Amino acid sequence: xxxxxxxxxxxxxxxxxxxxxxxxLRGITLNVARxxxxxxxxxxxxxxxxxxxxxxxLERATGGSVTxxxxxxxxxxxxxxARFRRQHMGVVFQSFHLIPTMTALENVATPLELxxxxxxxxxxxxxxxxxxxxxxxxxxPSQMSGGEQQRVALARAAAPRPAVLxxxxxxxxxxxxxxxxxxxxxxxxxxxxxxxxxxxxxxxxLAARCxxxxxxxxxxxxxxxxxxxxx
Numbered sequence: 698x699x700x701x702x703x704x705x706x707x708x709x710x711x712x713x714x715x716x717x718x719x720x721x722l723r724g725i726t727l728n729v730a731r732x733x734x735x736x737x738x739x740x741x742x743x744x745x746x747x748x749x750x751x752x753x754x755l756e757r758a759t760g761g762s763v764t765x766x767x768x769x770x771x772x773x774x775x776x777x778x779a780r781f782r783r784q785h786m787g788v789v790f791q792s793f794h795l796i797p798t799m800t801a802l803e804n805v806a807t808p809l810e811l812x813x814x815x816x817x818x819x820x821x822x823x824x825x826x827x828x829x830x831x832x833x834x835x836x837x838p839s840q841m842s843g844g845e846q847q848r849v850a851l852a853r854a855a856a857p858r859p860a861v862l863x864x865x866x867x868x869x870x871x872x873x874x875x876x877x878x879x880x881x882x883x884x885x886x887x888x889x890x891x892x893x894x895x896x897x898x899x900x901x902x903l904a905a906r907c908x909x910x911x912x913x914x915x916x917x918x919x920x921x922x923x924x925x926x927x928x
Contacts, residue, residue: 700730702729702731702732702733702766702860702861702893703728703729703752703763703764703765703861703895704728704762704763704764705727705728705748705761706726706761706762707760707761707762708722708724708725708726708727708748708761708762708763709722709725709758709760709761710751710756710758710759710760710916711760720916721744721747721916722747722751722758723916723917724760725744725916725917725918726918727911729752729895730893731860732891732893733894733908734884734887734893734894734896734906734909735893735894735895735896735907735908735909735911736896736897736898736903736904736907736909736910737749737897737910737911737913738898738899738910738912738913739912739913739914739919740914743914743915743916744913744915745913746866748897748913749863749895749897750865752765752861752863753782753788753861753863754770754773754786755782757770757771758771765781765786765861783812783857784812784857786859786860786862786863787854787857787859787892788862788863789847789850789854789863790850790865791866791867792870793838793843793846793849794850795838795846795849795850795853796838797837797838798837800836800837801825801830801833801834801835801836801837801841801852802821802825802834802835804849804853805821805824805853805856806818806856807853808853808856809821809856809857820856824853824855825848825852827852828849828852828882830849830852833849843870843871844872844874844879847867847875847879848879848882851879851882851883851886855892859890859892860892861892861895862894862895863895863896864883864894864895864897865896866897866898867880867883867898868898868900868903869898869899880900880902884906909922909923
């Protein structure tokens with residue numbers, strides 16, 4: 698296995714609820730190798746999505762440490778975290794999170810423009826064509842199906858060539874045919890760009906394609922399975 702790109706040491710997440718503090722993650726120690734595909738599975742409420750958000754710096758650990766590409770995410774302020782994500786991470790959400798007033802091309806080009814890429818629109822178009830949306834460049838999200846919107850979200854996450862690609866239930870809102878197509882695209886992006894892929898899923902066939910599957914239960918790691926050695 699290659700060197701670690703993400704490392705969590707006794708990472709904890711406690712949030713304030715109406716009845717007091719709620720422990721979401723209860724001491725997660727986990728290393729992710731560069732180029733690995735990791736599936737996070739477990740029942741609803743087990744902490745899968747929260748763990749993914751911790752890895753991406755979208756939630757801040759309330760205990761322990763989270764290190765990504767040698768940087769301590771728990772020590773960064775919000776501005777530094779935003780810059781780090783923009784440079785190194787792509788995130789795909791179940792609910793797409795596209796900007797409704799922007800076309801597919803503009804949605805994908807925006808993070809590239811924010812990163813200062815002079816060829817933002819050329820790269821965005823190339824990425825959209827790579828996910829089969831060459832004919833939908835100038836369509837708005839409301840003019841596209843769920844499967845097409847998820848393809849735009851994938852293109853947006855992949856266009857900056859992130860070192861880490863995080864996906865939270867990427868097929869959860871899609872039917873079987875579109876879900877299979879998004880699975881193929883996710884792993885195709887990993888193969889084309891060499892990104893480390895970490896995904897939360899309830900879909901057994903998607904988890905089965907990962908190098909390693911980590912099972913969570915009640916904020917703990919309940920076990921893990923190696924599918925194949927990461928290259």
